Amino acid sequence: MYKLIITSIVFLLLGRESVSTSQKSQTYKVIAIADGDTFSVLQNKTVVRIRVEGIDAPEKGMPYYKVSKQYLAKLCFNKNVKIKVVKFDRYGRTVARAVLPNGKDVSAEMIKAGLAWHYKKYSSDKLLSTFEIQARKNKYGLWKDQNPIAPWEIRKLRRKGISTKERFKNRVE
Numbered sequence: 001m002y003k004l005i006i007t008s009i010v011f012l013l014l015g016r017e018s019v020s021t022s023q024k025s026q027t028y029k030v031i032a033i034a035d036g037d038t039f040s041v042l043q044n045k046t047v048v049r050i051r052v053e054g055i056d057a058p059e060k061g062m063p064y065y066k067v068s069k070q071y072l073a074k075l076c077f078n079k080n081v082k083i084k085v086v087k088f089d090r091y092g093r094t095v096a097r098a099v100l101p102n103g104k105d106v107s108a109e110m111i112k113a114g115l116a117w118h119y120k121k122y123s124s125d126k127l128l129s130t131f132e133i134q135a136r137k138n139k140y141g142l143w144k145d146q147n148p149i150a151p152w153e154i155r156k157l158r159r160k161g162i163s164t165k166e167r168f169k170n171r172v173e
Contacts, residue, residue: 025082025099033077035060036068036116038093041083051093053086054107054123055116056151064142068115075109076100114141117150 028041036057058065082099098106110116114135118128
């Protein structure tokens with residue numbers, strides 16, 4: 001709790017916006033989709049970027065990037081979602097769980113559809129892990145690919161200066 005309060009103060013002092021860090025969920029309208037695990041909401045006429053907690057979706061240029069982004073848009077674009085802040089990431093985004101108007105969890109829905117990985121490095125949610133296992137078993141979404149490569153592995157390669165463009169040639173976007 002103290003970490004969230006201190007982080008909030010730091011972001012406010014730096015001029016960065018964030019959604020409320022109270023323990024309660026707050027409802028916000030989704031106004032933009034950046035990719036399969038990031039969207040923006042409107043809070044008091046301010047755009048706030050939300051990183052969906054517990055998942056990692058395909059990066060731009062990876063197979064299923066567009067499909068994942070479109071699915072997240074179908075789930076929540078232009079809808080009022082409940083946001084429960086978990087933390088802030090190193091990019092200043094609010095990392096949060098999001099609940100749709102029908103009560104479904106966005107993280108779970110993305111994983112169940114096979115359009116995101118359970119980001120185990122940052123989430124120990126057993127349910128998300130179970131959903132990923134089921135999606136893999138049933139070959140949903142990106143699990144149709146024989147050897148899907150997780151986004152964190154692609155980011156590692158890119159940081160090392162290794163191009164990944166050739167690797168994904170002729171795969172579903």
